[in-house]
Amino acid sequence: MPEPKHFKNYIGGAWVEAAGGERYENRNPADTEDLVSTQPSSDGRDVDAAVAAAREAFEGWRLVPAPERGLLIMKAAEILKARKEEISQMMTREMGKVIAETRGDTQEAIDCGMYAAGEGRRLFGRHTPVEMRNKFGMAIRRPVGVCGMITPWNFPIAIPSWKMFPALICGNTCVIKPATLTPASVANFMEVFEEAGFPPGVVNMVTGGGSSVGKAIIEHPDVNRVSFTGSVEIGNMLAGQCGALGKPFSAELGGKNAQIVMDDANLPLALDGVLWGAFGTTGQRCTATSRLILHEKIHDGFVEKLVARAKKLKVGNGLDESVDMGPAVSEDQLKTDLYYIEVGQKEDKAELVLGGKRLTGGAYDKGFFIEPTIFTGVKPGMRLEQEEIFGPVLSVIKVGSFEEAIRVQNDTAFGLSSSIYTENVNLAFKAIQDIEAGITYINGPTIGAEVHLPFGGVKGTGNGHREASWTVLDFYTEWKSVYVEFSGKLQRAQIDNQ
Ligand code: NAD
Secondary structure, three states: OOOOEEOOEEEOOEEEOOOOOOEEEEEEOOEEEEEEEEEEOOOHHHHHHHHHHHHHHHHHHOOOOHHHHHHHHHHHHHHHHHOHHHHHHHHHHHHOOOHHHHHHHHHHHHHHHHHHHHHOOOOOOEEEOOOOOOEEEEEEEEEOOEEEEEOOOOOOOHHHHHHHHHHHHOOOEEEEEOOOOOHHHHHHHHHHHHHHOOOOOOEEEOOOOHHHHHHHHHHOOOOOEEEEEOOHHHHHHHHHHHHHHOOOEEEEOOOOEEEEEOOOOOHHHHHHHHHHHHHHHHHOOOOOEEEEEEEHHHHHHHHHHHHHHHHOOOEOOOOOOOOOEOOOOOHHHHHHHHHHHHHHHHHOOOEEEEOOOEOOOHHHHHOOOEOOEEEEOOOOOOHHHHOOOOOOEEEEEEEOOHHHHHHHHHOOOOOOEEEEEOOOHHHHHHHHHHOOOOEEEEOOOOOOOOOOOOEOOOHHHEOOOOEOOOOOHHHHEEEEEEEEEOOOOOOOOOOOOO
């Protein structure tokens, strides 16, 4: 078994123990005998120190030309690339998803860094004509200051990178609190920043609990804005707190994503799509396919093939390259999955056609493994169909028409990702037009976002912001309008020119 990583908080360019001196353990959900790391259990005092370092560093960092900031970010991306395998291996040990997927997670951070580095030579503002002669008008972006980042465990390095790289290219400094379950991946990320030569205080990490470290970041008067990805419950609570403090807050929350399969679809392709969408990352993606909406004409045959394929998925330790699905991230998540499976059977009275049980015996006893699970006979409005489970539990809903499929797809509190399989170009475009979601895939599964397109959702999935792409720059900058008078006289807009 590899040696555990023992690390400290990263504050002001140094690795420091938490003020309270407490530490906690981080264990592998596939094998709880495997201690992945130990790290500080921090509190508000550590956040104070990190914010002070970030505030001090901001004064220098904001003045570094953006292309130069971009070069440092590019260097960080290259170091991530060189360390990709080692970082991905630790990520699989830390949160369980299979190694091919943690390599993808690290790759997303590399891509995000390369994209953000290029932005250093854009960060476009606007020039526009003004009303008066010999006068110039433009709008420029300014950094906002110290940005707080609070992140979940399911994309341990990709999500921190989506937040930090854009914030940094814009000239901000950062204080990140990783999810309690995945601190080691973010510690690796800090090492990358350190090796790349980022000035002390530009990036800072404080590990520990949400109600201690997270709360302190939200409430700190010197944290100018906070970017959060996580559950609806916590996200909405924090949005209220930030609202009361007048602090801009970006929330990326839950999903209840559906894949629609029409009767004219390429069915083998749709089958590959749903297997990947529903059971990849053990169903623990915000964009995971948790609902499958099938046209009645293909329903029975499709379900039969789906169950046969899902039955063959190999569940196990994600470090084994032949494994298709890793464990649930924690005992709590496993309990949530099993709870919803019981709700599906007893309350919703849907038909359990595959799985439904915790896997036990042999190596399974050391971790939190669960069978890929499929319910059929799920009706719109059932709890299985409405509530986010965040596990490998797929609900199949039968519909009679395209219109009904869209109605079912849209009838949830969320709107993150969506997908439709059809060979009919008219239906594909109608779906793009009518589906209420931040992302729609045509003939692809609900997962697979790229870093240079806006990422986020509508309705309960968020609060209107988008991550990734050029759109995230609006969260990490403030616009300043600039008027330059070169007429040598007082010119009064809206008065002298009327
Ligand atoms: P979570 O809400 O439990 O935790 C997210 C983060 O908030 C963690 O770092 C946690 O420590 C912190 N936190 C908890 N209580 C806090 C408090 N009182 N004050 C401040 N911070 C606090 O979510 P999770 O279990 O880590 O992640 C799973 C959830 O994340 C799912 O609902 C999933 O849909 C969502 N998610 C959304 C996206 C997206 O982009 N829309 C992406 C990934 C995950």
